[in-house]
Amino acid sequence: MKEYRWATLGCGEIAKQLAENMKKRGKTLYGVGNRTHDNAVKFAETYGVEKVYDNIHDMFHDDQVDIIYISTPHNTHITYLKEALKSGKHVLCEKSITLNSQELAVAAGIADKNNLVLGEAMTIYHMPLYRKLKEIVKSGQLGTLRFVQMNFGSYKEYNMENRFFNPNLAGGALLDIGVYALSFARWFMTEAPDQVLSQVKFAPSGVDEQAGILLMNNQQEMASISLSLHAKQPKRGTVAFDKGYIEIFEYPRADKAVITYTEDSRQEVIEAGTTDDALLYEILDMEKAVSKESDEMYLEYTTDVMNMMTRIRNDWNMKYPEEG
Secondary structure, eight states, X not given: OOOOOEEEEOOSHHHHHHHHHHHHXXXXXXXXXXXXXXXXXXXXXXXXXXXXXXXXXXXXXXXXXXXXXXXXXXXXXXXXXXXXXXXXXXXXXXXXXXXXXXXXHHHHHHHXXXXXXXXXXXXXXXXXXXXXXXXXXXXXXXXXXXXXXXXXXXXXXXXXXXXTTOGGGTOSHIIIIIHHHHHXXXXXXXXXXXXXXXXXXXXXXXXXXXXEEXXXXXXXXXXXXXXXXXXXXXXXXEEEETTEEEEEESOSSOOEEEEEETTXXXXXXXXXXXXXXXXXXXXXXXXHHXXXXXXXXXXXXXXXXXXXXXXXXXXXXXXXXXXX
């Protein structure tokens, strides 16, 4: 496979993990850009990055760059996606990939026109455990999918200026943690839900603090999702079939699941991959897609999830400043 040069736009915690996972392959990031230039310089010194961009827009026009990883706030993604894709760069973008389905359609259209790979850094689509579980599901040994249940809750202090609650940073539970829960449900459901119901509790800043979501598709597969940014919940996913159910703890970066069979309550432990390599799996899948060795970026699932989140926020009449 060709050696690809990666650049990261943003140098926060995720970018650090990206650099560390690059090192596991004996490689380094080629370039880094950040709104605060001093932070980019420190990042480059720490991780041996060759190029620091004085102007982040120079990254998009650097002929040496093949793939750009975007990890800036949600509401900046579409601007950077359009510029990167129009400049011929493949892009792996942090979740939530855009604010809404309209933005995603624009970005996907540019990628398609320029024969580029656009992917969301959704770890659920790349961790070996989820792929192994999907193989088990497809084998038929668990029978027909009936119900997916997801819990995801964090306790964040009430600071309306931080990224979790600030509407000017596209805060709220849905785009921050709900995207994981919906991606989990979509991974196991045989088709996208066409029925979506929800309830929401807003934070004082006006973004969604807590929500309950019910989904159903044409196959009558159902899902129930509970989200909160101000109440801790176990990060637990349950996928129930008529012959057994799967339990996954500490998702999304899970490496272990337990299957309980309905007939005799027998349990089977499924293990695959390792939590510490979550970003490495994303890197490898992205490079395989760029090289056309395989395409496992699952943009179609990303699109289904974004359509659901857009529909849900429309039902709540909740818009971010960028959306008018």
